[in-house]
Amino acid sequence: MTERIREFLRSRREDGPCLVVDLEVVRENYLSFARALPDTRVFYAVKANPSPEVLKLLAGLGSCFDTASVAEIEMALAAGATPDRISYGNTIKKERDIARAYELGVRLYAVDCTEEVEKVARAAPGSKVFCRILCDGAGAEWPLSRKFGCEPSMAVDVLEYAHRLGLEAYGVSFHVGSQQANTEAWDQALASSAGIFRECAERGFNLSMVNLGGGFPTRYLKDVPAVEAYGASIFQALCRHFGNAIPETIIEPGRGMVGNAGVIEAEVVLISRKSADDDIRWVYLDIGKFGGLAETMDEAIRYPIRTPRDGDAVEPCVLAGPTCDSADVLYEKVPYPLPVSLSIGDKILIEGTGAYTTTYSAVAFNGFPPLKAYHI
Template sequence: MPTIDEVALPARPTPFLIIELAQVRRNMIALRQAFPKAGIYFAVKAAPLDPVLQILDAAGSNFDVASPYEVDQLLALGIAPARMSYGNTIKKPTDIRYVYEKGIRLFASDAVSDLTKLAEYAPQSKIFFRLNTEGVGADWPLSRKFGAGPEEVLELLLHSQHLPLTPYGLSFHVGSQQREISQWDRSIAICKKLFQCATENGIPLRALNLGGGLPTNYVLPTPPVAEYAKAINNSLAFHFNEAIPEILIEPGRYMAGNAGTIVAKVVMIAKRRDDIWVYLDIGKFGGLIETIDESIKYPITVLGKENPEKTIPVILAGPTCDSMDTLYEKYQYHLPENITEGDTVIIRSAGAYTASYCAVNFNGLPPLKTVFI
């Protein structure tokens, strides 16, 4: 099997993404060992690539889907709808009807409007009620837009009693690339109270979906997944005692992040005032959208110049004619002093939310190509 550097060296047009499928499999095995009793639902949106989905399918993963298109992609790979959970709480009636007809019976919801649509177009389906979180400690927070407050969740649970739906459990998401392990404990504690309130009102909930948030390693390393799992499992045992519900987790970034490497080229180097700008042939619109607000900081090196004697601080930017396409300005990367135009740049831990986030045809640029090893 070729190494990442061997794939990067040939005269292949850049940029492109390399996915190491064996690393995806290793991540799945480690996660199963860390959470032996949990149902694992890979967040398809993180890396909706057929070979990745097939590797995870073979390893026993289920799948968290967010659109009819992801459902169709999985069905085309022979993955049964019973192994899918529709986690997107923002749904058109036509989409609900379509995926229901395809066999989806597990949905997440966080609003009366959505519950009403589910009752009409997906009757008797099992529903997770999504709790919002603050997103503290996450590099890519997911607060405000999704989830209802504890009181609102209880109101939704009570409302669901009058609908042809099955209240199945609660769900939350502590934020993507979550560095503070304690954030799971806070949400689990709230969910335990809601479980009690639901039981007191004649609504026996069966499951708790812990969502995503498990991190990969970027510039700042994170603890191993086993450390997260120990804290989360301890929290579940503390709050639920012997009555721990069925547990689901939805890894995305954790599963694919460190399996991906982007290979790019230096297009231009320019001195602007006192700053050195290095322009790459990939930017926000080519797959690095998570550099918005410099949230995700990828490990970046120059091929053949990995251990330079001298480095210089640079501002990194993409190739498009949009000023937003600046990757890192406040956080300045230090690259080799002898960096030159045409150098190959290696961007690691780029397997999640890159190929799936790239724009199509902005400035005429094609989607990010992917190579599997």
């Protein structure tokens, strides 16, 4: 929460929940990453918050952009990024979308299988590709599945195949899991990466780059290590596994770049109990899982909530959204402590909501409009 956001909300007159993002915080976050990892290029993960204001700010600061679709490539270009600063980082791409990206000048693509390599070789000849490898994601708060990446043993074959098809086998990528609280989480993946570098060299071609992915956390309720601690730990792991042949590196922060820059203002719509002797209250907000807080799925992300009654005695509440969907409950397994004095009509603030909120909004579920956003 910043003074600029507080000031903006004081003068706001419209109805309904909204997100306010302080661009000054995004700027500070970018500069922290640049300082903490001085030899690493920053590819901002556009999907975390693709607002034109955020993209323009970061383009101006010199950031590169990791994109998930042609639409995101076009947004990055519109914000002033040149195509050589854009990677098409989704391992799942239609061949005609690769062709479109190539037309737009993009020359850096993620792959995790030979099938995808073939598409890139046909639609974006001569481009650089990096192969994503699986990583166990231990220590991360937002669950990672096996959806992206292949076993390290297969990555060498994938990269060799790219090399044979005339692509530049450029490097390896991995993702240690979103909201990763363990600064050592990169070590094992870097050991695997170094092994892949060695095997590729033995097969007669050299890799250049390790994409360290995202995973840098934002502060929700628990303290998280500073970016500097991640930078130091990653640098040590690089030295440990690559010796004096440290590769080019890139990072893809998303949540870590914008998460703590945003605050959602929402309204308490109803507070009730399920029976006369119920010992827990239900607090219903005008925002829920389908209005932008999708990351409360399985209660994965626990946002800090500020109320105008903070300081009063609290008791645990079930927190739910406004839709007629019974799955639209934010916190129930672990109820959320809120002031007993909290009242219908109170405005509350949900902090750390600058990432993965606006774009997750349903287009019109139950007739509710998508989350409004202001980037100031």
